[in-house]
Amino acid sequence: MSRRSRRPRAVTALLLAPTTAWYLLLLLAPLAILVIFSLGERSPVGGYLPGLSLDNYARLPTRATAFANTFALAAVSTGLCALIGYPLAYYLATRAGSKRTILLVLVVLPFLTSFLIRTYAWFTILGANGLPAVAAALGVEPKPVLLNTHLAVFVGIVYNYLSLMVFPIYVSLERLDKRLLEASKDLGAGRWATFRQVTLPLSAPGLVSGGLLVFIPMMGEYIVPALLGGGKVFFVGNALVDLFLQSRNWPFGSAMAIGLIVVVLISVTAYLRIAARGRVERETSLL
Amino acid sequence: MSRRSRRPRAVTALLLAPTTAWYLLLLLAPLAILVIFSLGERSPVGGYLPGLSLDNYARLPTRATAFANTFALAAVSTGLCALIGYPLAYYLATRAGSKRTILLVLVVLPFLTSFLIRTYAWFTILGANGLPAVAAALGVEPKPVLLNTHLAVFVGIVYNYLSLMVFPIYVSLERLDKRLLEASKDLGAGRWATFRQVTLPLSAPGLVSGGLLVFIPMMGEYIVPALLGGGKVFFVGNALVDLFLQSRNWPFGSAMAIGLIVVVLISVTAYLRIAARGRVERETSLL
Amino acid sequence: APPTGGSPTPGSPAATTPGTSPTTGATPSGDWAPPAGVSLGDTLNLTTWPNYHDQKTLDKFKDLTGVTVNVTVEGANESMLAKLQAGGTGWDVLVPTNYTFPTYAELKLLEPLELAKLPHFDASTYEKRFLEPAYQPAGSDKLYGINKDWGTTGYVINTETVKEPMTSWKDFWDKTRDAYSRKVTIHDYQLTSIGNALKYFGYSFNSVEPSELAKAEQLLLDVKPHLFAITSDYQPPMRAKDAVMAMAWTGDAVQLNRDIPTIQYVIGSEGGEIWSDFYSVVAGAPHREAAYAFIDYMAVPAVAAKDAEFHGYPLADSVATSLLPESFTKNPIIYPDEKLLTPLEFGAAVTLTDENRAELWARVKSA
Amino acid sequence: MGASPPVGDLRTGGSAAPGVEADVELLDVTKRFGSVVAVDRLTLRIARGAFYSLLGPSGCGKTTTLRMIAGFEDPTSGEVRIGGRSVDGVPPYRRNVNTVFQHYALFPHMDVGRNVGYGLRQRGITGAEERRRVTEALELVRLRGYEHRRAWELSGGQQQRVALARALINRPTVLLLDEPLGALDLKLRREMQLELKSLQTQVGITFVYVTHDQEEAITMSDRIVVMHDGRVLQEGSPAELYNEPRSRYVAGFLGQSNFIAGRVVEGGPSLAIATPGGLRVLARRPVGLEAPAAGAEVTVAIRPERIRLLGAAGEGAAAEANALVGRVTHATYLGDQVEHRVQVDGVGEIVARAMAPETMDAGESATPRFAPGDQVIATWQRAAALVLTE
Amino acid sequence: MGASPPVGDLRTGGSAAPGVEADVELLDVTKRFGSVVAVDRLTLRIARGAFYSLLGPSGCGKTTTLRMIAGFEDPTSGEVRIGGRSVDGVPPYRRNVNTVFQHYALFPHMDVGRNVGYGLRQRGITGAEERRRVTEALELVRLRGYEHRRAWELSGGQQQRVALARALINRPTVLLLDEPLGALDLKLRREMQLELKSLQTQVGITFVYVTHDQEEAITMSDRIVVMHDGRVLQEGSPAELYNEPRSRYVAGFLGQSNFIAGRVVEGGPSLAIATPGGLRVLARRPVGLEAPAAGAEVTVAIRPERIRLLGAAGEGAAAEANALVGRVTHATYLGDQVEHRVQVDGVGEIVARAMAPETMDAGESATPRFAPGDQVIATWQRAAALVLTE
Ligand SMILES: Nc1ncnc2c1ncn2[C@@H]1O[C@H](COP(=O)(O)OP(=O)(O)OP(=O)(O)O)[C@@H](O)[C@H]1O
Ligand SMILES: Nc1ncnc2c1ncn2[C@@H]1O[C@H](COP(=O)(O)OP(=O)(O)OP(=O)(O)O)[C@@H](O)[C@H]1O
Ligand SMILES: [Mg+2]
Ligand SMILES: [Mg+2]
16 A cells, blocks of 8 residues: 555556546636636626736625625535435435335435426425415414525525435445444443444545535525525625626626635635544544 | 344434435425326416326327437436546545545535536637637647537536536545455456456445436436537427426426436436346355 | 526526417418528528527428528527627527627627618518617617517516506505515516616616616615515416516516416506517528528518417517407507507616626625 | 362352352353354353353354344344343443454544543543543553554554453453454463453453463363354363363364274273274263263273373383374474374374473483384373263 | 474474575565554565464564565565565565465455455456365365355354465465464364465465464474564574574563573583572573673573472482472463462572373372472473573
């Protein structure tokens, strides 16, 4: 192993060369475009005029609220998905063969029906003629309003993002060495203690991966809150659409996109650092 | 352990109760709606009239091509993502701490910039004034056309789905017992042989999970091909949008959605069965 | 067709219309025949709005010319523009909205029409105000597109709940703040939302006057807590009766009214937006001849009229209009009476992209 | 004097007769894995504070037995009792039992110190107190200063010692040890044996001990049970098992034995057996077993170290019984001992062991050294020859 | 006769003198893990076809050494040569070396049969031939019929035997075995030892063997090296190491020894040492080491089995040298042997071992049995006492 860690195997490198190139192109090309745009200025007819100024960045604070809202939404949603996703993943990982298969598919299924249809289904369910009507029929007074509430938004988000959280956690739990759980119980740790001290840390990679898969897209999300939440809350996503599609202020829009990326990078790295430090502390003896 | 497998622990069950309920609602409610709609008939002015007929299903064959195209696209895309994603995941899994962190974030980053902006970025890059112009400037003759090509479509898809493939694989590789790889090499298996016979089967859960995460949404996908491929190919996704939003034939649309779900369930289960059987054969001695 | 900022996909529901041709019978071609002596090729790429053309019309064109029309659907003028700027789209005919012409012309993304290739187009039968925006620079005789159809922006009410007569934007904004609080939606689109707020004070729909904008902003901030939603996708809440009043475009109004007769369309007496769509030829179109042939074909009144019965928008060509059935021309949603139309203004590109209005809108949504 | 209790046998009986207070009991326990019967109607009674060893061939069910006591496996049938109460359905963490796993099962995400302190932390013992005890435990297993190592940074033996420390630190009432010293060198193992023994006697922990090291089992145990195919073959004190094996298997499993097949010619307390080769062997019955009738087919078992080799010269011995004439085939050096293999016609190979010759003064005649090919007479006293029927 | 080669020592030297054909060579190899020095300037030469054992305390670097030969670790410095060629940078799968891992490393996703056949399949041997050889290999390790079990359905010892079979089946030129029989019971281990030995001699495989079972090392090895802290302490044939240890550590590690500190009073070949307690001890120097000068501080090492205990009655002995008077503190039963611990004033505790008394005829006086408290005289012959300076 030492060798691998010292110099990546020739083959790996070879395998990687195209991927990396390909991926860097995929990833960086758009980023590069954004950066270039963000330094330019808006042409009278909208769009982009080459330039080299940071004015657009200087204007970012005018969208502070959007950033705040976005961050809050992403954070809460990620937590929510983790809370709901972990038990589900745990359940999947402890099921046997074919049963597990079915369950796995069920988890992704919501992904299938196109976003639009999902959302319309939700309109129908949460709208005045849906569940509220049912509730009212059952004598619930006053007739509850579900649409354009936080509940609606989070229902929609969980529905759209849950499986991104479930799968990595499932995989990390799937190969967990049961003998370590036995050892923990043998040493007097109850189920919760064992979960907290062994299962959870050992499935951390899954949890972290799931967290990234949910948190980062959530930072760009705005459609679900717009459709199920009434779009009265301003997210960076909205701001971007407005800038690109209405005022056609590409440079400022690009600056915002970059700003968003920076925020994400900072928060994620911070989070991972903390998680890591937390883990190290947990794992390392105080002696 | 025997006990767990015999009767799920009380706690797990308890933990699960709300999740399951919640999730079943989330998952089944829309499905139920679809089923009900699919049995009804279209009101003269569009929308839904209650009914109980299978006519809508009888009409499904008229959309056979759409199903075929969709399936082909999903299958190829999944394969492509696996091909590109696995080495990437492998690379990530063999990196050390902070470096790995950065890379992980980089992989999800594309998810961040909203779909719209991504797509515009791609237009700018692949459009005649983008890469092709560059290529032409570098003297490539004739000036290549990238937009509205298969290449463009797959670039877009990989860009949008890759991380769904990478993360589960990464997690499954992350805890892989290096000593088993040593054992394999010790027994004379080269890197490829070891990969094929040990690494791959042991990371199968990750690969399968990733496959599901990509394949199933791909079955509902139509926007990427529409935008980057010129939308000349008809997918179930398009058909659904047309039916729900334009000709507003909800019943037939629902029938199609159900049809799609059935196709997915069948193909996925078949695939998993095969994969499983394959594995069992590989793993079980012929003696 | 109205642009749709926040809409999740191209193929905006906001632009949808009843899907099936109400009348049956052979699709007319008038006396149209393909131009002699030019080869049209066999395909034509038409980029337009969702559900905006009767397939029968396109099929007929194929019968006559052998040219297959590939329809690409776009959800916003801005995305059409963005893609044309990116280049390499391979588009031939584009269906832009009035306010985009200054930009297209300046960026030379469309070509000035060669009227010689459009024998069936007769400018004199078109209502002038609808054709005007296509002349660029304004006042010149360079025509960049010919009218397809036009529409207005008003608001829909569900008379099941909204009993009292509603006639003005004043009514709209005031009732929103008391009677129908939390049951009203406005567009997630600064052009119309700010524009119609300006109308409350009687200012121009296109005003960029800071003092006037300040008042509009005050109104919007005042109204916001009473809104059910800020969305350009207001059909579902109207249908589900979550909303009883919604800022709306002609097309949606027609459709909602058709499905739910109690839903009525109101054009604010103070005025508001009027818009029109055009057929244009993309600069460097790969199938230029076919493009001209198609536009000329669509200029035939009988063809346009037949097509209109499908998409349900009013026409600018008086001859074509005269060929439409009563049920269509007498529908006040489609053809509002003249006195309501007069005060309406075309939205201007500068209005849509104006910095101050953009910032204002951002502040309102952040509130 | 042969049958008189040997010095080693000064121990308190570790197995509890029915009624006597037993700390751990397995009553008629069976464990099946699918078609595999790992433990088969096993009944054990282990007295409080006893050092109780499970011996048996690989795969005979030792680990499974421990796992049932610890609570990781439920018996397919039968009952496990700890401290007199049935523990059916009692989860492992509610049993005051700790285990040293055959496969260590160290936590990969914790360093050595945290691993060892795990049990303490579960009982709310943290901080300075935890640190103190961890250091203590690591000293006990000679790993002081390894607190911050990770499991995969340790050698096999070091890992095993960490596993040992992790269990010992909790001072449970019952400690299950599954080959806890198997990966240690002889020197260290001896030290650990002493540490374990003193701990067990001082703290009064009940040890259930699995080992493959016979000297370890014999020197440390109060009681030993020999298992085979999940069943009990014989249970008793080490000396009993070694000196009075009741079956060929036990005689051959615990230490070595020479087996001579034959037929009983003289019944009664002092038996005489005739071999097919026509030789006459005097032997005794293991204590507590009644003698077989004359004519019965039996096996005579004799420990190699109880066989003395005389040079063919010493014909005097040849006359007396229990003397077989044969030819040396191998002479192997075993460090402190020498092993001779002698081919005896009509009987087969006889193995004899004696202390390495250097211990003998030149002057003495006892157990001279022989080279392959030498003719010798193998002789032993009646007390050394056991008649076995199973 | 003490120094005369013992019977066991009829083996071909397994270590290759420089120049002589060596199969595996480690030249001045060092391996560091961060600050930890696992192997420290180690030099070994292992002759083709030799049975070469690595002995040493837990953590002394045995496994690391094997891992460097197999190619899983690169030496921090120094060179590893196999078949005379340096293998620096040669990946494990290109070295015709197989390993039995201390931790087994069985493939969890394959059943036993596939595990064992793995190496064959890599060389294109499949189908019937693979099946045949797998069955053969499983028979060798007494696991016939376990082909379809999964690793986690096996007992510890069964897993170890699968690991053994998986390596043996490939008939490599060099086989590295890291405690390959550690988890097996004595009986099975003896059988496996014979199987391994015959395989090694027949097929002529070079064995590099790590074990903690001293009898195993001594009976099977051609050469033994004793390591400590990653360094070589002494290398030689089993008999050399046992009879002529050159340092206290080796004397104490391989078998047991009694150590008596003292000062040389008579130099020359036959040394005399005076203990602080004023006793006089006659001793010899290990073969090949020159005697220390008079006055040097030294340690005398005597094997327990070479010490004879005489009743205080035998005063006659008391007169002669090498006789210490003391009192028995423990008498422990070890199955085939009895161990007495004797407290001697001015010297400390002396351990003496003899065959279990039952082996002695009533008539004889040799090594009577003593109870704790008895006064005894411990005596040995000069040849048994080695003078060590390290
Ligand atoms: N990866 C590692 N990182 C740090 N130290 C290590 C690592 N691997 C081994 N060591 C240390 O190197 C030394 C030698 O280890 P090695 O496994 O070779 O010992 P060993 O002789 O096999 O011991 P044992 O008989 O217990 O298996 C030990 O002190 C061990 O702690
Ligand atoms: N999970 C399982 N599934 C099937 N068979 C099993 C399982 N666990 C153990 N066995 C079988 O049960 C028998 C007893 O196993 P156990 O581990 O108790 O043996 P053991 O006495 O510990 O052996 P060793 O001394 O080799 O560790 C073995 O034959 C083993 O193959
Ligand atoms: Mg075991
Ligand atoms: Mg080791």
